[in-house]
Amino acid sequence: MRAREPSSRVRGRSGPRVPAAALRRRPAIAFEWGLDLAALLFFPLLILAPRGIAALASVAGLFAAGLILAANRPLARRHLAVPAALVGALLIWGTVSAIWSIDPLRALDLAARLAGLFAAGLALAAAAGEVAAPGRLTGLLVAGFVLGLAMAAVDLASHGALSKPFSTRPYEASWLNQASVAFAILLLPTSAALVGRGRRAAGVLFAGAAAATILALAGTAAKVALAAGLPAALLCYGWRARTARAAALLSVAVVISAPLTFARLERVSDLVATANDVKQSAGHRLLIWSFVGDRIAEHPLAGWGLNSSRAIPGGKDLIRPGESWLPLHPHDAPLQLWLELGVPGAVLMALLTAYAWLALARAEVPRLYAGAVGGSLACAFVATLATYGIWEEWWQGTLWFCLFLVLVMARAAAGFTTGQHAHRQPPSGQHPPRQTAAIG
Numbered sequence: 001m002r003a004r005e006p007s008s009r010v011r012g013r014s015g016p017r018v019p020a021a022a023l024r025r026r027p028a029i030a031f032e033w034g035l036d037l038a039a040l041l042f043f044p045l046l047i048l049a050p051r052g053i054a055a056l057a058s059v060a061g062l063f064a065a066g067l068i069l070a071a072n073r074p075l076a077r078r079h080l081a082v083p084a085a086l087v088g089a090l091l092i093w094g095t096v097s098a099i100w101s102i103d104p105l106r107a108l109d110l111a112a113r114l115a116g117l118f119a120a121g122l123a124l125a126a127a128a129g130e131v132a133a134p135g136r137l138t139g140l141l142v143a144g145f146v147l148g149l150a151m152a153a154v155d156l157a158s159h160g161a162l163s164k165p166f167s168t169r170p171y172e173a174s175w176l177n178q179a180s181v182a183f184a185i186l187l188l189p190t191s192a193a194l195v196g197r198g199r200r201a202a203g204v205l206f207a208g209a210a211a212a213t214i215l216a217l218a219g220t221a222a223k224v225a226l227a228a229g230l231p232a233a234l235l236c237y238g239w240r241a242r243t244a245r246a247a248a249l250l251s252v253a254v255v256i257s258a259p260l261t262f263a264r265l266e267r268v269s270d271l272v273a274t275a276n277d278v279k280q281s282a283g284h285r286l287l288i289w290s291f292v293g294d295r296i297a298e299h300p301l302a303g304w305g306l307n308s309s310r311a312i313p314g315g316k317d318l319i320r321p322g323e324s325w326l327p328l329h330p331h332d333a334p335l336q337l338w339l340e341l342g343v344p345g346a347v348l349m350a351l352l353t354a355y356a357w358l359a360l361a362r363a364e365v366p367r368l369y370a371g372a373v374g375g376s377l378a379c380a381f382v383a384t385l386a387t388y389g390i391w392e393e394w395w396q397g398t399l400w401f402c403l404f405l406v407l408v409m410a411r412a413a414a415g416f417t418t419g420q421h422a423h424r425q426p427p428s429g430q431h432p433p434r435q436t437a438a439i440g
Helices: 020-048 050-071 078-099 104-130 134-157 173-196 200-216 220-238 240-256 262-267 271-278 280-298 333-362 367-384 393-417
Strands: 009-011 017-019 318-320
Touching: 020 050, 020 134, 020 173, 020 393, 050 104, 050 173, 050 393, 078 104, 078 333, 104 393, 134 173, 134 200, 134 393, 173 200, 173 220, 173 367, 173 393, 200 220, 220 240, 220 367, 240 333, 240 367, 262 271, 262 280, 262 333, 271 280, 280 333, 333 367, 367 393
Parallel strands: none
Antiparallel strands: 009 017
């Protein structure tokens, strides 16, 4: 008597037979739709409640982890091995620094929260290669981006009609600064993805609207970041490998030399007065950096301990009414790494930044999109030099989620230009073709 061959189909209690592979694919589809929804909500949430980005990135990280597990592939991601090791080393060193930290409990608390955010971020980066419909996610991101631009314009014109219900503070135009920085980071890749997918007019119109919105908003950092990103994009478009390698060396030099450069700008004749004339906070920032440079010199090797910026001796002393020497953090990522984690922290940040540029140099993505990513990397790096505390959870969530979006859009752009429509679902039981658009 012949043994019956195992069937690849499963019959439900009622209805036709369903392929077993399709049943296995259903959880992956659900996780992917979760990531799609996160992409759609990213910019509107930045307008209404930017601190909610930490929660959005964390939930998206769970969806990403689920997508990776549902894909049933080996967990190893060679292009992520180096950054994962560097991020892990940074987290370990930060945890160890609690031993000599001014506030050990604060250091350990931040280390625990960063562990979750880093895990979510790495899961998002790994899951970018498993998204079966990168075109769909890109489309939803564009929809959310356009909605975010419209919401920013309405909120600015109405003095906070949209955002005031989510805050107890008096309205200030600076509430939209976080959104404007994210606009600047993702403007070029999103525009290039639209152009690369055959929507040239839409891409150009979108880029113009986004740039105009950034210029209209109050955030100076976004304007400066975008101004740095545009020439970087042109250079990467023309000479990608050379530009990326030069940028990697430059970023290492900027991070390592920060205590001798940023921290000494205050000593340049009349620079503080000139900065005050341009913007009051600019002159204050130069004074903060000078104070931080002096504190770095006291503990240059190991630093003061993770998250110690809030408790540095003398930091709360007033320079002038309403301005202290160190309010919460240095507003400069390299200086904060030097201050809190010393030489190891600065070296690890320099290596992470350089790795991102070197990954761009060898990434297999269309030329236009590669240039746009170069501009995006320049925007993100410049934004870390004069804005938020590097450990702020919403800022970490923004940077990780932007990386995920850039990687997914790279696959959408590469798939279209090679004739492989990435949004098309693979046959049942097969995994979608993986593309090597690994940029970080």
